Amino acid sequence: MRRRVVRVILAGALALSWAVAMPAPSAAQSSRTTTASKTKAKAKPRVSRRTSLARAAAAARARRAAAARQLAEAKTPHYKTDAAGNLVPDVRAAAAIIYNPDTGAVLWESNSHDSRSIASLTKLMTVVTFLADDPDMDTRVTVTRADVTRASTTHIVAGDRLTYDDLLHLTLIASDNAAARVLARTSEGGTAAFVDRMNEMAVHLGLTNTHYADPTGLDAANVSSAYDISHLIAFAASDDRIGSIMRLETYEIQSPRRSFWIHSTNKLLGTDMDVVGGKTGFISKAGYCLATLLQVPQGQQLAVVVLGATNSAMRFWEARHLFDWAASHTPSFIGGVPALAAASRDDE
Numbered sequence: 001m002r003r004r005v006v007r008v009i010l011a012g013a014l015a016l017s018w019a020v021a022m023p024a025p026s027a028a029q030s031s032r033t034t035t036a037s038k039t040k041a042k043a044k045p046r047v048s049r050r051t052s053l054a055r056a057a058a059a060a061r062a063r064r065a066a067a068a069r070q071l072a073e074a075k076t077p078h079y080k081t082d083a084a085g086n087l088v089p090d091v092r093a094a095a096a097i098i099y100n101p102d103t104g105a106v107l108w109e110s111n112s113h114d115s116r117s118i119a120s121l122t123k124l125m126t127v128v129t130f131l132a133d134d135p136d137m138d139t140r141v142t143v144t145r146a147d148v149t150r151a152s153t154t155h156i157v158a159g160d161r162l163t164y165d166d167l168l169h170l171t172l173i174a175s176d177n178a179a180a181r182v183l184a185r186t187s188e189g190g191t192a193a194f195v196d197r198m199n200e201m202a203v204h205l206g207l208t209n210t211h212y213a214d215p216t217g218l219d220a221a222n223v224s225s226a227y228d229i230s231h232l233i234a235f236a237a238s239d240d241r242i243g244s245i246m247r248l249e250t251y252e253i254q255s256p257r258r259s260f261w262i263h264s265t266n267k268l269l270g271t272d273m274d275v276v277g278g279k280t281g282f283i284s285k286a287g288y289c290l291a292t293l294l295q296v297p298q299g300q301q302l303a304v305v306v307l308g309a310t311n312s313a314m315r316f317w318e319a320r321h322l323f324d325w326a327a328s329h330t331p332s333f334i335g336g337v338p339a340l341a342a343a344s345r346d347d348e
Helices: 002-021 027-042 049-075 117-131 163-174 178-186 191-204 226-237 238-248 312-329
Strands: 079-081 087-089 095-102 106-110 140-142 160-165 250-254 257-262 275-283 287-294 301-309
Touching: 049 140, 049 312, 087 106, 087 312, 095 226, 095 312, 106 226, 106 312, 117 163, 117 178, 117 226, 117 238, 117 275, 117 287, 160 250, 163 178, 163 238, 163 250, 163 257, 178 191, 226 238, 226 275, 226 287, 226 301, 238 275, 287 312, 301 312
Parallel strands: none
Antiparallel strands: 079 087, 095 106, 095 301, 140 160, 250 257, 275 287, 287 301
C-alpha cells in the first residue's frame, strides 16, 4: 500500500515538472493564431472580375428598367369623377394646385392648404427677401468653409469669390445650398436676421401657412402649403431679376480663379412648355416638389404646384397633366386653348 502511494506521488510530480518545463506561447504567437483564426472565419469565396462586372451590369439594367417604369407611369395622366360628375385630375402627390394669378381663381386643388415641408422651394423666398434690400449685384463676397459644410448640393468651395449675381444664379438654377447660405450670411444682420426677414416677408405676402427656419430648405422645419407657394411663385416670377434667371437651362459662373457651368434642376425647361418661372425641391421629409408658372398660348399664366410626389419624374409630369387639364377644361379663365401635347423627356 505504501509503495502504491509513493508511485502516485512520483507520477504527479513528474507531470508537474513537465508542465513547468514547457514554454508558454509568446504574445506574438497568440496574436498570429488569433488573427489566422479570424481571417479564416471571415474569408469569403473570391469573385472573379467577370462575375463582378456581370453583377454590376445586371444591377444597372434593373435600375434602368425601374426608371423606365416610373417614367411610363408618370407620363400617364390619372383622372377621377368628382361629386358633380366632372372628370378632374387624380394627382399622385401629397398636395397640388392650379392657380390663376391674373384672376385670383383656384382652378383645381388637392390638399392645397395643408402645411408641409417644402425643401428647396424655400429658395424662392430667399431670393425675394435678398432682392428686397436692393443689393449691388456686382459685389463680390467670399465663400467660407461653414457655407459649404454639409451643404448637400453645391458647386462652390471655400475661398471662392463670387458676385451676388452669380450666387443668385446658383441658388435658382442649380438649387445650390451653399450659395443660398452666402446670400443670407452676408446680408444685414447675418443669417438669423435674414431668416426673420423671410418670415416677415411671408406675412407681408399673406402666406398664412408658411414658416422658415433656414434659407436653403435643408431644414425640414421650413413649411408652406401648395396654395401659399402658388402665390409665391407668381410673385417671384413677376420680378424679372428672378424670372429671367429661372428660365435659364444653363449658366456659366465665373470667378477670379475658375469658371464652371451649372444646369437647371427644372426639367420642364427645354420642352414644349412655356415656362415663365419654376423651382424644384427635394428632401426626404418633403418628397419631390415643383412650383412653376406656365404661359398659356394666347392666354394667361397658370401657377402649378406639386408637393410630395413619390419620384422626380412624377412631379414634372403631374405638373404637365394639371396644366393640360386646366388649358382644355377651363376656357373662361385662360382663353380656351387646347391641351398641350406632352413631349417625351427623360428625367435625371
